[in-house]
Amino acid sequence: xxxxxxxxxxxxxxxxxxVLTATPGHAQVTDxxxxxxxxxxxxxxxxxxxxxxxxxxxxEVRGITDITSLDASTPGLSxxxxxxxxxxxxxxxxxxxxxxxxxxxxxxxxxxxxQARSSQALASFYDVQQVEVLRGPQGTLFGRNTFGGAIHxxxxxxxxxxxxxxxxxEVGSFExxxxxxxxxxxLAENLALRVAGFSDRSDGYITNLQDPNTxxxxxxxxxxxxxxxxxxxxxxxxxxxxxxxxxxxxGGGDFGYTVLGTxxxxxxxxxxxxxxxxxxxxxxxxxxxxxxxxxxxxxDFPLTRxxxxxxxxxxxxxxxxxxxxxxxxxYQDFDIYRQNxxxxxxxxxxxxxxxxxxxxxxxxFQVLSNGSGPLEWIVGAYYLQDETSEDFIFETLxxxxxxxxxxxxxxxxxxxxxxxxxxxxxxxxxxxxxxLFGQGTYQLDDRLGVTAGLRYSNDEKDFDRFDLDVLLNxxxxxxxxxxxxxxxxxxxxxxxxxxxxxxSLFYASVSNGFNSGGFNTSxxxxxxxxxxxxxxxxxxKNSLLDGAMTLNLAAYYNDYxxxxxxxxxxxxxxxxxxxxxxxxxxxxxxxxxxxWEVADDTFLTAALALTDGELGxxxxxxxxxxxxxxxxxxxxxxxxxxxxxxxTPDFTATITGRKRFxxxxxxxxxxxxxxxYNSGYFTNDVNFIxxxxxxxxxxxxxxxxxxxxxxxxxxAFVNNIENEAVLNRTVVGGQDAIFANYAQPxxxxxxxxxxx
Numbered sequence: 001x002x003x004x005x006x007x008x009x010x011x012x013x014x015x016x017x018x019v020l021t022a023t024p025g026h027a028q029v030t031d032x033x034x035x036x037x038x039x040x041x042x043x044x045x046x047x048x049x050x051x052x053x054x055x056x057x058x059x060e061v062r063g064i065t066d067i068t069s070l071d072a073s074t075p076g077l078s079x080x081x082x083x084x085x086x087x088x089x090x091x092x093x094x095x096x097x098x099x100x101x102x103x104x105x106x107x108x109x110x111x112x113x114x115q116a117r118s119s120q121a122l123a124s125f126y127d128v129q130q131v132e133v134l135r136g137p138q139g140t141l142f143g144r145n146t147f148g149g150a151i152h153x154x155x156x157x158x159x160x161x162x163x164x165x166x167x168x169x170e171v172g173s174f175e176x177x178x179x180x181x182x183x184x185x186x187l188a189e190n191l192a193l194r195v196a197g198f199s200d201r202s203d204g205y206i207t208n209l210q211d212p213n214t215x216x217x218x219x220x221x222x223x224x225x226x227x228x229x230x231x232x233x234x235x236x237x238x239x240x241x242x243x244x245x246x247x248x249x250x251g252g253g254d255f256g257y258t259v260l261g262t263x264x265x266x267x268x269x270x271x272x273x274x275x276x277x278x279x280x281x282x283x284x285x286x287x288x289x290x291x292x293x294x295x296x297x298x299x300d301f302p303l304t305r306x307x308x309x310x311x312x313x314x315x316x317x318x319x320x321x322x323x324x325x326x327x328x329x330x331y332q333d334f335d336i337y338r339q340n341x342x343x344x345x346x347x348x349x350x351x352x353x354x355x356x357x358x359x360x361x362x363x364x365f366q367v368l369s370n371g372s373g374p375l376e377w378i379v380g381a382y383y384l385q386d387e388t389s390e391d392f393i394f395e396t397l398x399x400x401x402x403x404x405x406x407x408x409x410x411x412x413x414x415x416x417x418x419x420x421x422x423x424x425x426x427x428x429x430x431x432x433x434x435x436l437f438g439q440g441t442y443q444l445d446d447r448l449g450v451t452a453g454l455r456y457s458n459d460e461k462d463f464d465r466f467d468l469d470v471l472l473n474x475x476x477x478x479x480x481x482x483x484x485x486x487x488x489x490x491x492x493x494x495x496x497x498x499x500x501x502x503x504s505l506f507y508a509s510v511s512n513g514f515n516s517g518g519f520n521t522s523x524x525x526x527x528x529x530x531x532x533x534x535x536x537x538x539x540x541k542n543s544l545l546d547g548a549m550t551l552n553l554a555a556y557y558n559d560y561x562x563x564x565x566x567x568x569x570x571x572x573x574x575x576x577x578x579x580x581x582x583x584x585x586x587x588x589x590x591x592x593x594x595x596w597e598v599a600d601d602t603f604l605t606a607a608l609a610l611t612d613g614e615l616g617x618x619x620x621x622x623x624x625x626x627x628x629x630x631x632x633x634x635x636x637x638x639x640x641x642x643x644x645x646x647x648t649p650d651f652t653a654t655i656t657g658r659k660r661f662x663x664x665x666x667x668x669x670x671x672x673x674x675x676x677y678n679s680g681y682f683t684n685d686v687n688f689i690x691x692x693x694x695x696x697x698x699x700x701x702x703x704x705x706x707x708x709x710x711x712x713x714x715x716a717f718v719n720n721i722e723n724e725a726v727l728n729r730t731v732v733g734g735q736d737a738i739f740a741n742y743a744q745p746x747x748x749x750x751x752x753x754x755x756x
Contacts, residue, residue, distance in 0.1 A: 284349015
């Protein structure tokens with residue numbers, strides 16, 4: 001679709017948007033959704049920002065157990081994934097790099113605590129109260145600055161004076177077994193303990209034809225959380241939490257689990273405009289063909305994935321006359337190790353490993369007004385100290401020579417040398433972040449309010465890089481880089497909100513955000529600068545049909561500057577990743593969310609997003625000339641002005657329906673259907689064969705039986721009925737090989753739940 005046509009559609013949608021927002025209703029919503037997006041417990045219909053909230057029951061009925069499944073229920077949100085790394089994108093702000101040298105562009109929070117690494121976001125959901133997705137930069141209310149949006153997971157707090165428990169078991173496709181449990185125990189009148197946990201196992205949905213015992217994409221994870229809630233008096237209350245998470249087994253690799261081949265011109269030379277050559281070009285592959293399909297591969301080396309995390313936090317509140325004081329203190333220790341068959345073949349050629357470790361401490365203080373006057377405000381201070389290290393090792397398991405195809409190399413003989421590390425590096429980034437932030441809303445009259453917010457952020461980063469291959473092969477430590485940099489920014493938000501009626505809210509805002517710069521281990525530039533965004537938004541929240549329907553709309557325009565792009569540079573038999581400030585982009589769009597109680601116990605919901613996004617002056621290296629190592633050096637650059645933004649479809653729509661049927665003493669039956677449409681997208685900034693996902697649909701269905709007393713339920717479900725192989729990440733690596741990652745195929749299962 002051309003930009004002109006997309007703009008016409010957007011303008012037409014905006015006209016309909018204006019008509020809808022001018023049509024007031026006359027009743028309140030019967031079942032309010034309460035969110036804390038503005039750091040206060042408010043109805044989602046009273047919050048003048050674009051936010052999607054999914055309650056515990058909504059997550060359950062949709063079968064959502066991790067963050068990557070939120071996109072179908074959230075307009076403007078997309079998810080890419082490679083190996084153990086989540087790559088969320090909101091309104092064109094996409095996660096390009098997930099290494100230790102760059103901060104996430106989408107902020108992840110659990111119980112108000114910032115998650116420093118994107119990989120931490122893949123930990124499973126369990127005993128969750130609600131998930132909130134905020135679209136656009138969030139800086140004047142959150143402790144940690146966020147660039148493109150925020151995803152906030154809130155777990156259930158301990159409940160005073162109530163003994164409660166829940167246990168569930170699930171079996172399904174790929175030999176999956178999942179168990180969850182929770183118990184809430186009152187210890188005293190104002191003291192309660194809540195313990196929750198899960199265990200998840202599966203044999204993997206990607207068949208390894210070389211060794212069926214090492215199928216890829218296995219699940220082998222456990223998690224636990226202990227929460228202590230206390231309220232010693234009418235002033236002070238708090239929650240102390242300690243949690244852990246472990247994952248093992250066979251994962252999905254680093255950049256992608258399957259190889260598609262490469263692109264070559266008629267002379268056999270790598271070329272962006274060439275045809276797809278299905279022969280695996282990786283060093284040591286022996287000229288084997290590309291993998292047979294999205295869910296079938298040949299690997300002689302297991303793709304190990306081992307991770308663990310420990311988290312501790314203390315959330316304290318003191319309600320004083322006129323103000324509330326809040327303190328959030330947290331400590332996190334996270335480590336994940338990934339091992340990959342680097343020749344992507346059944347040949348014993350090469351393997352690589354990446355280990356990321358992060359130790360994070362944060363302290364946030366908030367002071368909030370709690371009076372009844374026309375001014376509502378919050379001020380806060382934030383400190384974060386994070387040390388993240390990443391080790392990358394590439395090891396040759398055999399000597400190589402000419403293969404059966406002149407364009408590839410083959411394994412000649414197993415390596416007998418202990419010093420067979422071809423390349424290895426360790427990067428360590430020590431970040432200290434300081435911030436002051438505040439926001440206030442003043443009610444000019446009963447209907448009109450004005451909001452203003454400011455934030456000052458300062459990130460100080462120290463970067464060290466060591467040559468691990470020298471250390472591992474000779475025992476000598478060689479430090480290559482020892483650099484420091486400081487990034488600071490003053491960001492703002494201004495907004496107006498107007499209550500058109502008791503059931504209709506209109507709002508408009510402008511805000512900006514930034515994502516601080518960082519360092520490269522290779523490439524033409526040692527460091528890269530911050531990314532910035534200026535975001536404009538207008539929206540309306542409405543209660544219609546005597547409270548039976550909520551209709552929320554948002555229109556936005558985002559102007560991005562100095563966006564990062566990821567490139568690769570040849571380093572011996574492998575490649576190193578680097579980031580560069582490639583240029584500009586802009587997105588504009590319309591988002592619609594509707595929830596309608598059609599009749600008693602009959603519900604329809606809709607989430608739609610229409611997006612027009614494209615790159616502006618945006619220069620990157622050609623990925624098909626040995627990884628684009630000449631980027632910014634001339635002769636190998638691509639100007640992507642006018643190209644689509646990766647992971648940004650033109651149109652998405654999700655329609656869900658559920659109906660509860662009362663069957664008397666036998667309980668009730670509730671069928672649920674979710675239908676999602678996606679117009680398609682590119683998975684890479686550079687658009688090439690193999691990087692495009694065409695339009696697709698995904699349908700999920702669920703049938704739940706609940707006992708008459710609601711203590712027992714059984715649910716049967718099937719996800720991705722179409723069995724669509726959805727491409728969600730493509731990247732070009734060493735020897736110009738194209739690596740790809742696909743979302744899960746069709747799955748089905750049965751779940752039994754027992755409650756108190």
